[in-house]
Amino acid sequence: xxxxxxxxxxxxxxVAMDHVSFRADDGRVTGLVGPNGAGKSTxxxxxxxxxxxxxxxxxxxxxxxxxxxxxxxxxxxxxxxLSGLYPNLTGRENIAYYAAMQGLRRREAKRAVDTVIERLxxxxxxxxxxKGFSHGExxxxxxxxxxxxxxxxxxxxxxxxxxxxxxxxxxxxxxRDLRREGRCxxxxxxxxxxxxxxxxxxxxxxxxxxxxxxxxxEIRRRTGSEDLEDAFVAAIGPDxxxx
Amino acid sequence: xxxxxxxxxxxxxxxxxxxRAVISGLSGALFGPLLFVVVMNFTVDRTIDEGEDxxxxxxxxxxxxxxLVAHFAQHLIDAKVDAxxxxxxxxxxxxxxETAVGxxxxxxxxxxxxxxxxxxxxxxxxxxxASGHSSVRxxxxxxxxxxxxxxxxxxxxxxxxxxxxRPIAVLSDDVxxxxxxxxxxxxxxxxxxxxxCLLGGVHVAVDATAGERERGSLEPLLTLPASRAALVxxxxxxxxxxxxxxxxxxxxxxxxAIDYLPLAEMSMDADFGLEECAMAFIVxxxxxxxxxxxxNAVASFTKSFKEAQSYTGIxxxxxxxxxxxxxxxxxxxxxxxxxxxxxxxxxxxxGIVKGDPVDPLYLAISAASTAAVGILFxxxxxxxxxxxxxxx
Numbered sequence: 001x002x003x004x005x006x007x008x009x010x011x012x013x014x015v016a017m018d019h020v021s022f023r024a025d026d027g028r029v030t031g032l033v034g035p036n037g038a039g040k041s042t043x044x045x046x047x048x049x050x051x052x053x054x055x056x057x058x059x060x061x062x063x064x065x066x067x068x069x070x071x072x073x074x075x076x077x078x079x080x081x082l083s084g085l086y087p088n089l090t091g092r093e094n095i096a097y098y099a100a101m102q103g104l105r106r107r108e109a110k111r112a113v114d115t116v117i118e119r120l121x122x123x124x125x126x127x128x129x130x131k132g133f134s135h136g137e138x139x140x141x142x143x144x145x146x147x148x149x150x151x152x153x154x155x156x157x158x159x160x161x162x163x164x165x166x167x168x169x170x171x172x173x174x175x176r177d178l179r180r181e182g183r184c185x186x187x188x189x190x191x192x193x194x195x196x197x198x199x200x201x202x203x204x205x206x207x208x209x210x211x212x213x214x215x216x217x218e219i220r221r222r223t224g225s226e227d228l229e230d231a232f233v234a235a236i237g238p239d240x241x242x243x
Numbered sequence: 244x245x246x247x248x249x250x251x252x253x254x255x256x257x258x259x260x261x262x263r264a265v266i267s268g269l270s271g272a273l274f275g276p277l278l279f280v281v282v283m284n285f286t287v288d289r290t291i292d293e294g295e296d297x298x299x300x301x302x303x304x305x306x307x308x309x310x311l312v313a314h315f316a317q318h319l320i321d322a323k324v325d326a327x328x329x330x331x332x333x334x335x336x337x338x339x340x341e342t343a344v345g346x347x348x349x350x351x352x353x354x355x356x357x358x359x360x361x362x363x364x365x366x367x368x369x370x371x372x373a374s375g376h377s378s379v380r381x382x383x384x385x386x387x388x389x390x391x392x393x394x395x396x397x398x399x400x401x402x403x404x405x406x407x408x409r410p411i412a413v414l415s416d417d418v419x420x421x422x423x424x425x426x427x428x429x430x431x432x433x434x435x436x437x438x439x440c441l442l443g444g445v446h447v448a449v450d451a452t453a454g455e456r457e458r459g460s461l462e463p464l465l466t467l468p469a470s471r472a473a474l475v476x477x478x479x480x481x482x483x484x485x486x487x488x489x490x491x492x493x494x495x496x497x498x499x500a501i502d503y504l505p506l507a508e509m510s511m512d513a514d515f516g517l518e519e520c521a522m523a524f525i526v527x528x529x530x531x532x533x534x535x536x537x538x539n540a541v542a543s544f545t546k547s548f549k550e551a552q553s554y555t556g557i558x559x560x561x562x563x564x565x566x567x568x569x570x571x572x573x574x575x576x577x578x579x580x581x582x583x584x585x586x587x588x589x590x591x592x593x594g595i596v597k598g599d600p601v602d603p604l605y606l607a608i609s610a611a612s613t614a615a616v617g618i619l620f621x622x623x624x625x626x627x628x629x630x631x632x633x634x635x
Contacts, residue, residue, distance in 0.1 A: 048466040051631040070468050078466040082459025088260035089253075100249040101467045129260075146463065 001026050001184050002047060002153060006056035009042055016042040018208040019056065024186045024201065026152070029179050031199035032188040035236065039208040040188040041081060044157050047186070048078045061152055061184075074102075077151035079159055083138035085130035091141045092117065092126040095148050102149035109148075116144045120174060136167040143174065154178055156187035160194055172198055192229040206236035246469040250477020254451050255484060264446035268485060271439030272493035276500035279435060283504050298378055301326035301333055301345040307352040308364075314389045320382065322346070330367075337367050343375030344368045344382050359397060432596065433589040434566050436493050436527060441534040441559040443489025444482040445552075448538035451478040452624075453551030462634060471628040475543075479535045479621050486531035494520050494527075519595055526591045526606060529613035533562060533584050536620030543627040565589070581608035584616050 002024040009017040017039045024030035032040050045051045047058055049069035057064060063071040085094045092113060099109035117126050122140050130138065139159060147154065156175075160168045175198060178185050189195050195202060196216060203213040212219055212235040216228055225231040258264050302322040305312050312322045327333040327345070336342040349355070349363035356362045364386065368379045395405040455461040464474065501515045541558045545551040565586035574580060576590040587609035591601060627633060 045462075045634075050462055050465045050634060070470065073466055073468040076466060078463055080459065080462040080466075082462075084458060084460035084463045086253075086257055086460060087458070088257045093256075097249070097253050098463075098467065101246060101464075101469055103245065103468065142463070 001062075002030075002058070002060050002186055004043070004047070004056070004058040007043065007046055007053045007058055008055045009039075009046065009051070009053050015208050017046070017053065017056075020205065020208070020210055021056075022203040022210060022213050024184050024203075026184045027179060027182045028200040029175060029185045029187070029198050030201045030203065031195040032186060032203050032205060033190065033192070033195050033232065034188075034205035034211075035190060038205045038236075040190075040205060041157055042208075043205070044078075044080075044155055044186070044188055047072075048076060048080075048155055049073055075151060076153045076155055077146035077149065079139075079143055079146045079154075079156045081157045081161075083133075083135075083142035085133070085138055085142055085145075087131040088129060090127050090129050091122060091133075091144075094130055094141060095126075095145045098145045099148045104149060112148050112150070116148045119177075120144045121170070136163050139163060140167065140170070143171065147178075151183070153184045154186070156185070158188055158190070160189065160191065168194070192232055196228045204232060204235045211235040211237075246473040247477045247480060250469075250474060251480045251484070254447055254478060254481035258447045258450065258481070258485065261446070261450075264450070268443045268446055268489055269492065271435075271442035272489045273496055275435035275439045275493060276496040279431065279497070280500045280503045297321050298381055299323055300378070300382060301336075301342060302348065303327060303330060303333060303346070304348040304350060304352065307348045307350065308356075308362075311348070311364075311386075311389055314392070315385055318381070318385045318388070320385055330365075333367055337369050340369065340372055340375075343372065343378040346382065356393070432497070433527075433585075433592045434563055436490065436497065436523070436592070437530055437563055437566070437585055437588065438559065439493040440486050440490035440527065440530055441538075441562065444486035444531070444534055444538055445555050445559065447485050448478070448482045448535065448542050449548060449551040449555055451481065452539060452542040453545045454548045456546070456634070457548050465634070472625045475539065475621060475625045475628050479539050479624070482535035482538060483531045483617075486534050487528055490527055490531060491524060494523050515596065522595050522601060523592055526595070526601070526609070527588050529610040529617070530562065530585065530588060532614040532617035533620070534559070534617070536617035536624070537561070540620040540623040540627070543624045543633065576602075576605060578605065578608060581605045582612045584609075584613040587613070 002022075004023070005021045007017050007020040008015070020039065020043055022030075022032075032043060034040050042051070046053045047060060047065060049065050049072050052066055057066065059065070060072045061075045063075065065072050085091075086097070089097065095113050095116060096109060099112050104112055117123055120140055120143065122137075122144055125133065125137055125141055130141065133141065139162075143156075143159065146156075154175075160171055163171060172194075175185055175187070179200075199216065201213070201215055202219055204211045204219070212222065214222070219231050219235070220226065220228065223231040223234040225234055258268075297319045299321045300315075300323065302312065302324060305322055305324040312324075315322055327336065330347050333342065333345045333347065337345060345367040347365040347367060349365075352362045352364065366379065366382055366386070368375055394408065398405045398408060455464065465471075498515050498520050537558055538555050541554050542551040545554055562585040565583055566589045569586055569589055574590070576587075576594065580590060581587040587605070591605060591609060594601060
């Protein structure tokens with residue numbers, strides 16, 4: 001579970017986050033939606049303890065991101081914007097590195113790596129060096145890597161970006177599986193259709209501020225739009241152009 | 244601790260998979276000794292040859308000065324009388340570099356000498372031709388000696404004590420030992436070892452920080468439950484590991500190369516066996532700690548792989564600077580000097596090559612201070628890793 005309250009972050013003159021508050025519950029998929037440069041990645045980075053907010057607080061499974069970063073990191077599995085695999089290591093070695101870094105013991109780690117490889121159906125990638133992976137293959141291995149320790153909270157930054165139809169669908173299946181297991185999934189996207197297909201809750205963010213949040217149904221009702229995309233445009237205001 | 248060894252193992256494996264990294268890392272350790280042997284043999288050959296061999300020089304108008312030619316012959320300078328037709332031909336040959344030095348004796352040389360006047364002689368040389376310098380020096384010295392001899396004879400003929408024309412007698416008293424004279428050689432020796440050792444860690448330091456950031460693998464790494472200090476320690480250890488390996492290979496290569504060095508000609512002891520190798524490794528290995536800290540700190544402040552490569556390229560020159568200083572201004576080992584990284588290693592290695600026993604106190608001070616500086620740099624990298632500027 002994620003609770004963010006009043007998160008604010010400034011980079012020099014740019015306000016990347018301006019009092020961002022929302023919550024993402026266990027057993028639900030929460031979508032963080034907004035145009036490019038809205039502050040989605042910054043929000044996710046703060047929740048992943050990679051950067052610190054200037055003010056406001058956030059808790060992940062009860063742990064404060066600012067005061068207990070190591071405890072937070074034990075709870076989360078994060079997939080950042082780029083897959084960030086090590087090109088000289090094989091798919092399996094990339095995953096095993098993270099399993100070891102998560103503190104899994106040798107045998108435990110091996111079992112976890114085998115399980116996640118099977119679960120994501122990436123057996124054909126496990127013994128190839130990451131150097132030769134396509135973008136989609138890289139994302140799948142990176143996702144496996146972020147989930148190898150079975151984290152309670154999964155944070156994904158635009159995971160379906162650049163994936164083909166089949167790969168995107170496979171990824172959505174994985175996300176639904178995680179929801180069934182009662183995990184908390186927070187992912188960012190700027191593709192409205194995808195969000196509509198997957199999300200139980202939406203947080204629409206624009207210019208560093210939360211414009212509106214709630215279930216897709218609530219958002220449609222409150223903006224008076226039938227279509228979620230229209231609702232999105234209505235929520236962020238006419239100046240912003242969704243991409 | 245677990246995290247540190249995990250990161251270390253991963254960085255070592257990652258680097259060994261990269262053939263280019265391995266080759267570039269080893270290049271210094273292997274080419275250094277080779278270059279050393281070639282350069283030293285060349286230099287020693289030249290100084291020795293030119294000191295002992297008969298020097299042949301063309302002399303024009305030799306008939307004017309038969310006594311001078313005889314004087315030259317005593318100094319192993321052989322006057323070739325018919326080599327050139329004219330002074331112009333001689334000058335042209337010197338300009339082309341075919342002749343190092345030639346002598347033109349003035350038409351009135353014999354007459355001037357007989358009348359007690361200054362007899363003229365031209366030394367034809369090209370100052371831009373470095374390889375001719377020692378020949379020119381020999382010819383000038385021989386000419387000077389002949390001139391003084393004639394002067395002494397003239398004064399004696401007139402009943403004057405020749406000492407009156409030499410108010411000061413400059414005598415030299417050289418106390419250098421053969422191995423002391425080879426300080427430049429020894430300086431190059433530690434310089435190469437140090438440099439190749441540092442070079443061995445450049446790739447892994449750059450790849451593990453700036454490379455990691457450029458590939459986008461740093462951000463997920465920072466979301467793992469590992470402290471920043473542990474991450475840096477793992478990368479630090481991997482860098483030091485490769486530096487130590489390269490150092491070991493470099494020393495081994497040098498111990499082989501030293502058999503091919505013209506040490507006997509330089510009156511040096513060629514004893515650099517297993518024991519000396521081991522001692523040299525112990526003396527130098529703290530430099531791996533220093534280098535690992537330095538390179539990781541520098542690389543953590545750069546934004547891209549290329550930027551990191553250029554800055555670490557400059558950074559690895561830093562530790563070699565004290566050695567250049569000591570080459571210009573030779574020093575004897577003292578306890579305070581042992582506090583200076585790389586200078587202390589240089590002085591200790593010089594002692595080992597000379598065959599002196601290593602003072603354990605000096606070794607301890609040198610190792611501790613060098614490692615301490617490395618760890619300080621490491622802490623700087625940790626501080627940098629804690630800053631979010633690392634990512635932005």
